Amino acid sequence: MVRSDVRGDGGRPRVEEPGEPDGDLERPEESSGEDADVRVPQQRGRGARRGGGGRGRPKTTGRPRRRRALRWSASVLAVVILGTAGAGYLYYQHLNGNIKKEKLNLGDTKIAEPTPNAAGQTPLNILLIGSDARDTEENQKLGGARETFGATPLADVQMLVHLSADRTNMSVVSMPRDTLLDIPKCTDPDSGEVYEASSTTMTNQSLGRGGPGCTVAAWQELTGIHIDHFMMVDFAGVVSMADAIGGVPVCVTDNIESKDSQGHGSGLKLEKGTTYIQGEQALQWLRTRYGFEDGSDIARAKAQHMYMNSMVRQLRENATITNPNKLRKLAEEATEALTVDEGLGTVTKLYDLSTELRKVEPARITMTTMPYTYVGARVVPKEGDAEKLFRLVREDIALDGKDKKKTTTEDETSDDPAAAKDEIGVLVQNGTMTSSLGPVSGRAHTVSQLLLEDGFAKASSDTTTATVEDKTVVRYPSAELEGDAQAVAEALGIPLSQVEKSTNVSGVTLIVGADWREGKAYEVEKEDDSTPKSADALNGANKKACMEVNPNFTW
Template sequence: MARSGTPGEGTRPRVRHAGQLGWDDGLYEEGSESSTDSGTGERGAASGESGHRRGGSKRRGKKGKHRVLRWSASVLALLIIGGAGAGYLYIEHLNGNLKKADLTLGDKKMADHKANAAGQTPMNILLIGSDARDSAENQKLGGAKETFGAPPLADVQMLVHLSADRSNMSVISMPRDTMLKIPKCTNPETKHVYPAPTGLKMTNETLERGGPGCTVATWYELTGITIDHFMMIDFSGVISMADAIGGVPVCVKGNVYSHTSAGKGSGLKLEKGTTKIKGKQALQWLRTRYGFEDGTDLGRTHAQHMYMNSMVRELRKGTKLTDPGKLMDLAEAATDALTVDKGENGLGSVNKLYDLAEELKKVPTKRITMTTMPNVYGTGALKERVLPKPGDADQLFQMVRDDIPLDGKASKRKKKAPVAEKPTSTPAETPVTVRNGTRTETEYPAKGRATAVKDLLAEKGFTQGSIDAQNTESAARTTVSYPSVDMKGNAQALAKALGIPLSAVKKSTAVSGITLTVGADWREDGPYHAPSAEEKTPDSARALNGDDEKACMDIQPGFGF
């Protein structure tokens, strides 16, 4: 499958902006595909409840889940192919299908994972959905002819977190219209440098700034979550995968026809109840916005989560994947549609994907949790865009960083509690650098916080404090960093003096001495108050369990038949 060239190289016949049509439902200006014979499958009884509705102005944002589904299908399909004993030459052929790119294009080095008490580490995979219309098949499926050949956008972004003990898996989807800061990215092949843009930009613009590695760097900048791999896919391959699986059961609470008088909509037409969809109809489900819930991308995101969970359940059954021809078709579609991270530790071979699938397979569906990054609508010029929701988004990211299951159940092994070390010097002999990291996506840094905390440290006996005014990086939570083991006890003593938990004291090669970063959780004067120890996924993340077979989509008024 061909791909769009690297942004900045050559001349583009057309230029598209991040807010324009991408993975939005339907074929846009060509109108919806109203035929109902595109993969219509078995009918079933109406079932279940769906999550709450969310109001607000319509926007094109959360295209996220479509691709994720394909990624899961891709990995699991490769698992099945490998288990069937595919020949060496065929495996090499599939390896040749895979496209590869650098994991990260940012300047910031991602932190190493912290092992649990058993020495296990988690794994984080960023799933990226490109809206590239760079092939005949992508153009046919994607519509929007005016964007053919334009730089691709990362319209779908989902972070998959596989717990250290492999007992659970969490997924966080980020709406494509999320406004955030994009770091400087350098294309490793052309050496072209994309400076960090001024102000906030849409997250889907990251892909055109050098490739998927810039999307990875942006996620790390926002969340602090170490990302081990990425998998990127475009429009192609979805129909083949859905057909090979044999169909995926989905449910709607009423008859639905995604079609507007202006010719927009996915063309999805389903009767009330449960239908097993495949082929083009599966693609329509994944792209439907008009007709689901309140007509925004939030509803579409939820529908995609339902599809993904249902698809995983079908793949786990394995009853439909018995035809060798379909398995080969699925493997071809999966590998041909994927771009993965390269390098010795990357996913650039079928064997690596097989190993990944083996790890994913360890998680029972009842321990899979789909969520959407908590978000709020912007104001003024950003009224149709979203921002990470203060507090809730940080809490979700922190839970993933700390390897806390989003389904509310305890992991099989408890995390190893930090061990207090003996200080090697007195507070008065301990130099401390203080940074103001209180900036958030919606608020400027709290003025004077570094100075105030430096004075507070002096009251506690740490009189050798200094302020690092040059470092303006934001931090969701207050942390104490130290560069070498001999400073650990001193760093812990400082944290204890301020009431900062020992879990917030971390070794880091990015600092030259003990460094206290005042986070967004300490914007106000006064003593530090540690965040609640409650390990609960925010309601605003709209969690959906992988075993929920009763999940059923609400239908938007005016889109029935």
């Protein structure tokens, strides 16, 4: 575990709006609807600072993120090899100097880190960002759309990588670039400029509101997931890293050429079947929208997932990067391509992260897209399904459904004996309020009466406080009251897993949650922990995945 430094439905095509930066890879003079979405993570736009393109090295797109993790391992291995020579330390410092760093979170809302498991491990969440910045000649050439040169960059690729606490599985959640959400207030760490909170705004605009830390803040606010790190890369970075890694096999159901009569498209041209792609061709694949399925951003995300899975398998199956010169090149490309948060700002930290990521076998990697619903030409998180997916990540539940049955030690009866019922003081609070429903009037009083009837003579209700609690819980402040708290839970049929220690209460406190808005008997809700079908999950070991080609883009 690298806790200290590396803590880590629709098929409708999208309608581009005027001014959306997109460009054809082969026709820099024309704007295409494909580039903006699969843009490589980068942090420039507001000057050369965000993008790091001044290095002239190609960078990686959103999808190559997973491969990056593995590449980093090789990158640092190169340093280790070179370290046996006298110049090792100086080269290490050189690589550290290549890495660009930005602030992790620019928002005001902070999400607490998850509670460690019994082994002291915690999950690791990394946001991968692909920037469409066209702030250098190289990025302009690769991205096209001359009219957008130097414009504020967009976070057109956004993927959350979740590494489980026990390091047995990995989940990836992609968010479509045109998802409408609330972006919190963000402050630029360099200029001090304050960007006020914005509602129903496309998520890709978050990058231009102070940097990648604002994209992190928007994700945390929407999902409630604590994000430990981010990594960003631009067009040039995708190309250079794809070249350094070598060919990655991808599959299409028919011959494809991603270009329409007006020149829109990524320029990708492949024959039917499997082809090994790298360099600019890899960037084209990751940016292709015209030609894949219905031409939507969702189809493009699926293609990116296929590429990432294939890349990971390729790196694991062909561990041939042992040549010092190749390792040195990979180390240069990886460190020059990335912009990361300060917690990942050295080669050693990146290597530690790659070591953690490499513990997961491809069969335990699950790629998903945030469930969505169309609102005009844009999308919003699909009610129910999106929150369910976020909950699974928050609770560290594997999206492949292969988690071992949890032996919940928290359900065991406390060693601390409970006092007699009539001696246990219990305060009941009303936590039935939800984001869409107000609190149930008098609910705390009703439940406290149930306890009084059962012999808890010191039960009382707090009629002045209304809180928000999804599940009914019983909290206690110290170990000597654990038995009392469990006695209260058992009396009402509340699972012992919902009894928890908290310094926010001064005595045994029962908070009636939104799951118990009515009735006298608490009914334990059996949660469905399966991944929503609308998340379009793809397993990392699936070698038969093949992108469906739109008949209008065959040759």
